[in-house]
Amino acid sequence: MNTYIRLLKLLPPYKVTLFFAFLCMVAFAASNGAMAYLIGPVMKFLFASDAGKGIKLIPFDIMTVSKENMLVAIPIVIIIVAMVKGLSSYGQSYFMGYVGQGVVRDIRARLYEHILSLPVGYFTANPTGILISRLTNDVNLLQTATSEAIATVLKQSLTIIVLAIVIISLDWKLALAASVALPLSVYPMRQLGKRMKRISTRGQVSMGAMTTLLHEAIAGIRIVKAFCMEGYEAARFHNENERYNRNIIKQITVRSISSPMMETFGAVGFAVTIWYAAYRINAGTLQPETFISFFAAVIMFYQPIKALNGVNMNIQQGMAAADRVFNVIDTPSEVDRKEDGVSITGLNDSVEFKKVSFKYGGNWVLKDLDLKVSKGEVLAIVGSSGAGKTTFVNLIPRFYDVSEGAILFDGVDLREIRLASLRSQIALVSQQVVLFNDTVRKNIAYGDIKISDEEMIVAAKAANAHDFILRLPEGYDTVIGEGGVRLSGGERQRLSIARAILKNAPVLILDEATSALDTESEREVQKALTNLMEGRTTFVIAHRLSTVRNADRIIVLGGGGIREMGAHDALLTKGGEYARLYSLQFNA
Secondary structure (H helix, E strand, O other): OHHHHHHHOOOHHHHHHHHHHHHHHHHHHHHHHHHHHHHHHHHHHHHOOOOOOOEEOOOOOOOEEOHHHHHHHHHHHHHHHHHHHHHHHHHHHHHHHHHHHHHHHHHHHHHHHHHHHOOHHHHHHOOHHHHHHHHHHHHHHHHHHHHHHHHHHHHHHHHHHHHHHHHHHHOHHHHHHHOOOHHHHHHHHHHHHHHHHHHHHHHHHHHHHHHHHHHHHHHOHHHHHHOOOHHHHHHHHHHHHHHHHHHHHHHHHHHHHHHHHHHHHHHHHHHHHHHHHHHHHHHOOOOHHHHHHHHHHHHHHHHHHHHHHHHHHHHHHHHHHHHHHHHHHOOOOOOOOOOOOEOOOOOOOEEEEEEEEEEEOOEEEEEEEEEEEEOOOEEEEEEOOOOOHHHHHHOOOOOOOOOEEEEEEOOEEHHHEOHHHHHOOEEEEEOOOOOOOOEHHHHHOOOOOOOOHHHHHHHHHHOOOHHHHHOOOOHHHOEOOHHHOOOOHHHHHHHHHHHHHHHOOOEEEEEOOOOOOOHHHHHHHHHHHHHHHOOOEEEEEOOOHHHHOOOOEEEEEEOOEEEEEEOHHHHHHHOOHHHHHHHHHHOO
16 A cells, blocks of 8 residues: 555646546546436337337436437437547546656656665665666556556546446446445455566566676677677576566466456346346336346446456556565665765865774674875775775775774765765776766766866876877767777776866775786876876775885785785885785786
């Protein structure tokens, strides 16, 4: 019920459109009831032998039309009723379709914005394909639980009410007989709906798994082909595809059972109605034309009930999708302070780690770490794989929050600084270059797309990127493909450096920025990095220890803390962990 309420809360922005849709539904239901009632008078007109006797066109003796005028009145009334029914059906379909698409658009945008606000750890725990499936498949299924389901429920419910009024007004005793089977259908409909929701949930999970497999295989297509694993990946996808197919077959089974079940209950009601009507007609207490109208109304009455049973299946599918979508939306965003949190405009003194500890899962990665990095200092972070180097620098822009202790930016706890303000002071260049399927211009100016061409070119030149950009087919307007696939590794890295230079942030994080490059590319990138680091407080992670010789200080992480600290020459002379790592690289 909570999920239903949350979905209904998405509708207020469309209340005017919903009002017009409701008017159309009322008109549709009224015209449906009028069509059912008219069948009796039409039959009497066609077969009556007394031409002079008047015929009722509406109940309660409000209007009686002579048989002479019926020849003109009946066709006109039928045409008017049919036109009202058709126009109102079109109107409610259009208006509710508009509402449904609007709700889907709104919730997709809300979900995407929320996903972008989630902490980095969430993306570590949840595969990309799962999140893509939530944004596409699950959100699309929500439309059946909003516009289509709501429209069908309101439309058919109003039709049932109007037809019930017609049926009762014609003969209330016969109406009781016709409704004898309705209570019997409630429990099966409820149970089938619950089963549909369970099956649909499993199907959506399977769809998410398929999307993940597809994303991984396409993103890693070079590795797939290099290791001749096309068959293996196809088999993995085939297994998940079969699992999804089995769930779809189960859904089809449930739907297939529900329809004949409702028809059986309807047949019971018809049988009882016909038996009782025959008894009443023989007894002279029921007029044939009344029974004809009644019978037509009952037939029409069971159609919306069947439709409600069918839409119940769609609603359950939509509810399963809604649960999954709201599960993501309910995931807490990155923890931020109030809007009146501290704003900063630069680094004036230092970045300080005070008794900083960080736990990932159940394991401590960093423990009681103390360190002060002064403005303009270049600090290199080295250590064995798994020592916590990347975790260390990820704490600075608050990709993760410290478990214990605090990190101070000019003496202010990072958690007291507004996230946007903090991150505006930090530039990042990583080993895994992230570029977008857009132009060179927009990739360099990603942090500020309104930047001038002159400033962009200055940044590109500082990153040693301007010359190769000019050699591209359309220069700065060249689309570089997904992840910059049309560029070399060194070119991609220099674009990311140009982006960081253009940001002009006082704090710089270099996370193994040259480790994936060949010697020539590394030389070009290293020149660009030298330009980038000038005048900035820099944190450098490097596996290639040759790149950190000129750092003001080097720290060696291990065992959750700082094992050694000092300049390159001093650490080599000491003969400790740094000297061991250096010896492994240059004396292998």
